[in-house]
Amino acid sequence: MSCFKKGLSLSAALLAGALLLTACGGAPASSASSVPASSVASSEAAEQPEEPAMKYTQTPTVPTETYKEKADFADFLSKAEPGLVIPGLAENLIPQGMDQCDETGILYISGYYTTDGKSSAILAVDTATGELTAEYILLNAGGTPFDGHVGGVAVSEDILYVSGQKQNGLYTICAIPLKDLPAEGSHEVKLEQTIPVPVSPSFLSCSHGYLWVGNFYHPGADYPLSDGMKYTTASADGEDYGCYIMGYDLSKGSLSVADGDDYAQPDVVLVGPNKIQGVVAGEDDTVTLSQSYGRKNNASLLRYSLALGETLDTMLTVQGRDVPGYILDSKRLKESVTAMPMTEALADAKDGSIYVLFESGAIHYANGLFRTDHVWKIKF
Structure with a gap:
């Protein structure tokens, strides 16, 4: 220019x-x-090339909000309010990951299609206006459509991380420099930098100075342990937990894989219950988890007391080495809030509240219960 x-x-x-x-x-x-x-x-x-038209819109897909009079959600509705309309729903995109850039206030939302070979996308919404400003159509490094599940998005000071696919038998996340994501318009973005991680990257978050990468564990529905963490951990609830949330201290620099390792080695690991879809570590020494499964089952927002650096609950083995671990079970649980079905990612907002993404507004889940097509914002 x-x-x-x-x-x-x-x-x-x-x-x-x-x-x-x-x-x-x-x-x-x-x-x-x-x-x-x-x-x-x-x-x-x-001589100026014509910019492609935006493919995605913020067209509402839920004509009737049936959750309003449901007693199960009274606590959630008293603490939370609907905000911006989730983009891409009317175009059959299924929303998954979400995180906010602290500097710009842009909320990035990832989504995928059930059709193989159709590019997943990341959509950028300005939280100041609630308007969709940019869309990024994801491609593999070779230029073919990237059709991964894109379960998580995390935004650091200069990098956007998004869940990748398996490469050479290893789970990966992809790193995109924020400078490569124009603030407006429609753009194709190649995923050229991948980083192997120990767990299936079902959800991501950048919060409290850490990049968090966690797996969705629900063995009863054929969501097994991750290849890099092939064991469960006992909890105070009498259940064996298999959700492992890798924590990478971003003050140490960008993620990398050390010589001789298969994956990027975490600095800390949080152990969570089944069916976790999102995480936020708060500056107020809390961790909040999004727990859901199924289009007709109520979801939960689970809030735990945890100050990183306090006395450890356990040591966990990752790549043959001990890593500090904390178990998010009933001993640490301080609050549980029942929400409408299909909560997905969580993201911390500048005012201390938390954004909550739902996938129930996707057309694919039109027969679900208590659907919503908004990103919600909850203040605990």
Whole structure:
């Protein structure tokens, strides 16, 4: 853009000079300098590539909000309020991951299609206006459609992380520099940088200075343990937990895989119950989890007391080495709020509240119960 502006200034200067010479009785330096200004502007405008039209909209998909009079949700509705309309629903996108850029206030929402070979997408919404501003159609490094589940999105100071697919038998997350994501318009984005992680990256979050990467564990529905964490951990609830949330301290720099390792080694691990879809670690020494499964089953927001760095609950083995661990069970649980079905990602807002994403508004789940097509915001 800056190069085009400089070129336009030079053309204008030459034209002005030619006109001045003509006015003084002199001849123009060349025939090119005597081209009318309108022709110059038209020529340069024609050289600009036409930007593709936006594919996605914020068209509502839930005509009747049936959850309002449901007693089960009274606590949630007293603490939370609906906000922006989730983009992409009317275009059959199924929302999954979400996180906010602290600097710009842009909320990034990822989604996928049930059709193989159709590109997943990340949509950018300005939280100040609630309006969709940009869309990023995801491609593999070779340019083919990336059709992964994109279960999680996490935004650090300069990188957007999104759940990747298995490569060479290893789970991955993908890193996209924020500078490569234009603030407006429709764009294709290649996922060129991948980082192996120990667990299936069902959900992601950047919060409390950490990148969190966790797996959805529900063995009764064929969601087994992850390849890099092939064991369960006993909880105070009498259940064996298999949800492991890897915590990477971002103050140590960008994620990388050390020589001899298969995955990026976490600095801390949180152990959670079954059916977890999202996480936020708060500055107030809390961890909040989104727990849901099924289009007709109520969801829960689980809030735990945890100050990172306090006395450990356990040590967990990752790649043959001990890693500090905390167990999110009834001993730490401070609050449980029942929400409408199909809560997905959580993201911390600037005012201390938490954004809650639902996938129930997707057309794919049109027969679900108590659907909503909004991102909600809850204050505990």
